[in-house]
Amino acid sequence: MKPQHSEVKHSPATHSPVKRRIAFQGELGAFSQVAAAQLAGGDFVPVPFQSFEEIFLAVRNGKCHAAAVPIENTLHGSVHGNYDLLLKYNLPIRNETYVRIVHNLIAAPHVKFSDVKRVYSHEVALNQCRTFFENHSRIEKQVYYDTAGSVKMVMEKGLRDAAAIASAAAAEIYGANILKKSIEDDRQNFTRFFLLEKPKRREPLPRGKEEKPGDVTYKTSLVFTTRNTPGALFRSLSAFALRDLNLTKIESRPLRGKPWEYLFYLDFIGHTEDTAAKNALRHLAEIADMWRVLGCYPAGKL
Amino acid sequence: MKPQHSEVKHSPATHSPVKRRIAFQGELGAFSQVAAAQLAGGDFVPVPFQSFEEIFLAVRNGKCHAAAVPIENTLHGSVHGNYDLLLKYNLPIRNETYVRIVHNLIAAPHVKFSDVKRVYSHEVALNQCRTFFENHSRIEKQVYYDTAGSVKMVMEKGLRDAAAIASAAAAEIYGANILKKSIEDDRQNFTRFFLLEKPKRREPLPRGKEEKPGDVTYKTSLVFTTRNTPGALFRSLSAFALRDLNLTKIESRPLRGKPWEYLFYLDFIGHTEDTAAKNALRHLAEIADMWRVLGCYPAGKL
Numbered sequence: 001m002k003p004q005h006s007e008v009k010h011s012p013a014t015h016s017p018v019k020r021r022i023a024f025q026g027e028l029g030a031f032s033q034v035a036a037a038q039l040a041g042g043d044f045v046p047v048p049f050q051s052f053e054e055i056f057l058a059v060r061n062g063k064c065h066a067a068a069v070p071i072e073n074t075l076h077g078s079v080h081g082n083y084d085l086l087l088k089y090n091l092p093i094r095n096e097t098y099v100r101i102v103h104n105l106i107a108a109p110h111v112k113f114s115d116v117k118r119v120y121s122h123e124v125a126l127n128q129c130r131t132f133f134e135n136h137s138r139i140e141k142q143v144y145y146d147t148a149g150s151v152k153m154v155m156e157k158g159l160r161d162a163a164a165i166a167s168a169a170a171a172e173i174y175g176a177n178i179l180k181k182s183i184e185d186d187r188q189n190f191t192r193f194f195l196l197e198k199p200k201r202r203e204p205l206p207r208g209k210e211e212k213p214g215d216v217t218y219k220t221s222l223v224f225t226t227r228n229t230p231g232a233l234f235r236s237l238s239a240f241a242l243r244d245l246n247l248t249k250i251e252s253r254p255l256r257g258k259p260w261e262y263l264f265y266l267d268f269i270g271h272t273e274d275t276a277a278k279n280a281l282r283h284l285a286e287i288a289d290m291w292r293v294l295g296c297y298p299a300g301k302l
Numbered sequence: 303m304k305p306q307h308s309e310v311k312h313s314p315a316t317h318s319p320v321k322r323r324i325a326f327q328g329e330l331g332a333f334s335q336v337a338a339a340q341l342a343g344g345d346f347v348p349v350p351f352q353s354f355e356e357i358f359l360a361v362r363n364g365k366c367h368a369a370a371v372p373i374e375n376t377l378h379g380s381v382h383g384n385y386d387l388l389l390k391y392n393l394p395i396r397n398e399t400y401v402r403i404v405h406n407l408i409a410a411p412h413v414k415f416s417d418v419k420r421v422y423s424h425e426v427a428l429n430q431c432r433t434f435f436e437n438h439s440r441i442e443k444q445v446y447y448d449t450a451g452s453v454k455m456v457m458e459k460g461l462r463d464a465a466a467i468a469s470a471a472a473a474e475i476y477g478a479n480i481l482k483k484s485i486e487d488d489r490q491n492f493t494r495f496f497l498l499e500k501p502k503r504r505e506p507l508p509r510g511k512e513e514k515p516g517d518v519t520y521k522t523s524l525v526f527t528t529r530n531t532p533g534a535l536f537r538s539l540s541a542f543a544l545r546d547l548n549l550t551k552i553e554s555r556p557l558r559g560k561p562w563e564y565l566f567y568l569d570f571i572g573h574t575e576d577t578a579a580k581n582a583l584r585h586l587a588e589i590a591d592m593w594r595v596l597g598c599y600p601a602g603k604l
Contacts, residue, residue, distance in 0.1 A: 074382065074556070075383050076381070077374070077380035078379035079378070079379065080375075080379050122425070123424070144445065145445040230543075230546050233549060234542075234543035238536065241532075241535075244533070251552070252549070252552045252553065253376075254551075
């Protein structure tokens with residue numbers, strides 16, 4: 001699958017060597033592109049791919065400078081598949097951000113709300129706008145493979161009696177018009193994204209940054225497995241608790257075929273070069289069967 | 303939304319008073335119905351609903367005897383929305399099971415594999431069969447709102463050049479034919495389901511069963527929040543570790559609008575009436591801000 005080259009209004013794909021190419025999964029205008037914009041903190045070239053594995057490959061092969069990948073959602077939980085890819089491809093996490101999932105009703109210019117008979121979007125998005133559809137029973141739901149893709153399709157076909165549900169970015173990219181803002185049922189719908197980069201040459205893989213600005217809160221993400229003994233998790237967590245390191249995430253994931261063995265995801269506030277963190281990781285190494293730092297990065301705000 | 307009354311081949315909807323009505327989300331033949339069959343352990347009437355909230359309501363209102371709800375998937379993580387509904391509706395967990403998600407290529411009888419030009423299914427299912435589509439590039443993917451629903455549609459329209467991807471149960475229910483078995487990329491795709499029932503009258507809500515057969519391994523699921531102090535989670539887990547209770551799940555979920563406060567999901571092996579479990583829960587009550595047992599049930603096998 002070749003990446004589609006973007007021709008995004010607000011970030012045109014020029015040949016300037018300074019613009020970073022950031023890979024993401026989905027169509028142009030996807031929420032992952034919104035995340036890429038937040039993570040890039042400036043001009044960048046969004047490069048869409050069909051699958052998550054393709055974006056990891058694009059960064060490893062140097063086709064893209066970085067990738068924006070969703071890692072968990074406040075309603076749908078952790079994206080285990082992307083944790084697996086983090087372990088497989090060894091791309092260090094360099095930044096994180098939270099994107100609020102806002103669904104907008106979007107149609108071609110000059111289409112009025114009263115014209116709309118059908119609404120296309122990804123099934124998850126349609127299901128997250130139940131109140132809207134209950135209040136407007138004349139409007140029929142139509143499942144489409146992608147939120148931003150539904151805006152693209154409505155625009156390309158010039159539909160006058162249909163609309164799409166997608167991000168405001170999708171409306172802007174495809175030159176469409178927002179008929180109704182924020183029609184989602186639940187405003188507590190946030191997705192956490194990581195920015196991944198290729199590891200620096202000779203960087204002990206992936207152990208985080210060497211430099212640490214003083215005024216930034218850092219977060220460290222790691223994965224570990226424990227031996228199959230009672231209280232192994234509790235002892236693992238003692239490595240952090242005894243050093244007053246604050247955990248911001250802990251999650252177990254059963255290892256299939258290995259009853260009673262688990263993979264743990266753990267995030268804590270701190271930098272891998274802090275003394276407390278160094279000691280905690282050394283202590284964890286005594287207890288865990290396998291452990292790996294996935295990255296050390298400035299903490300995003302939820 | 304009224305429930306559709308089922309007319310399933312292998313579990314016909316008769317008026318026998320002994321058959322339990324089990325609510326699930328999706329079309330007849332959905333993986334949730336497969337879970338319901340595993341959980342019911344005998345004849346039952348499957349009652350499909352569109353949304354998860356509807357199945358909780360159906361059990362609370364007595365329209366169904368029980369509900370089968372997905373709670374986590376080995377690839378996609380926990381279904382936080384259903385944890386929220388467990389807290390909202392107070393329906394105790396009575397059983398658990400794991401369903402392996404097996405995707406089959408299904409068409410109308412006498413349709414040959416070489417006839418198939420298009421394949422309909424839920425987007426997630428299509429994406430979990432990438433290798434199949436890469437090996438058969440003549441076949442086009444078509445997103446549909448539901449896996450079992452795609453079999454129903456292919457059969458109702460009598461399509462001769464199309465197939466669907468769904469469970470073997472869906473093929474049986476709609477009288478369709480399995481062209482290829484198990485075309486999913488990843489065989490490690492399991493979903494864990496809970497069986498929920500209405501609490502018994504006067505049952506201290508929902509604290510699990512009173513009776514405990516001796517030879518069954520029980521699991522207890524609970525939710526708790528901790529005070530905003532360093533090491534609060536570690537102290538909470540000590541309630542279990544100090545009594546040698548084995549945890550089978552721990553997961554944090556940030557509480558939005560309350561920085562540094564978290565909801566924790568925790569499962570341990572043991573029955574709420576065991577002395578160690580009773581002591582651990584009393585100990586947890588000293589540490590946690592809020593805690594609630596979601597259920598105590600025979601452990602399923604992954």
